[in-house]
Amino acid sequence: SNDKKVTVVFVLGGPGSGKGTQCANIVKNFGFTHLSAGDLLRAEIKSGSENGTMIQNMIKEGKIVPSEVTVKLLQRAMQESGNTKFLIDGFPRNEENRDAFEKVTGIEPEFVLFFDCSEEEMERRLLSRNQGRDDDNIETIRKRFKVFVESSVPVVEYYDAKFKVQKINAGKSIAEVFEAVKIIFTPAN
Ligand code: UP5
């Protein structure tokens, strides 16, 4: 049938907090499929889609792409994966994203993994990443931080009020952060 139980964990945290890095570790150990909304949007730009130029301009400005675009990409990737367990990284970034995903897919997240990191540390990481991302320059980084505080933190607060947030101190080393992540994903018995 079409209604196998689907498990979704939203992975949130500021730009450079380590979402992608830790999701790769979780995949290796716990059998999830990792879907980075940002990676899906960047792939859409590369594919030459009709939305490509709009997406590219929004990413360059650190703005949040309309959810009809992002939700479609996520839904397609979920269907194509053949898996039932997903880490959705960097989404939902605002209330509109959250509402659209819930309405379109009918999925509520199991929990939200939230990587808490200082802006100083995130800025340091982003400026030394050197992967040629259009948005890893100081002007765009400042815009991304502002959008995170104004639009994405309220989403974390929404789930926190429902006791669904697992907060991790993401300012430590990659290995130390993963030790804390592992505890959350390891069944109690
Ligand atoms: N690093 C990682 N962990 C470390 C640690 N513990 N100690 C030291 N270094 C660490 O890590 C960043 C860098 O830090 C790497 O070099 C890593 O080695 C190192 P990474 O794991 O890549 O962090 P991540 O949180 O994934 O950072 P990213 O830059 O991807 O976060 P963003 O949330 O800014 O980017 P995303 O790709 O999600 O979105 C980009 C843009 O797309 C958004 O600004 C927006 O314009 C758009 N977007 C939407 O519009 N809608 C969406 O739904 C999603 C994105």
Ligand code: MG
């Ligand atoms: Mg990322």
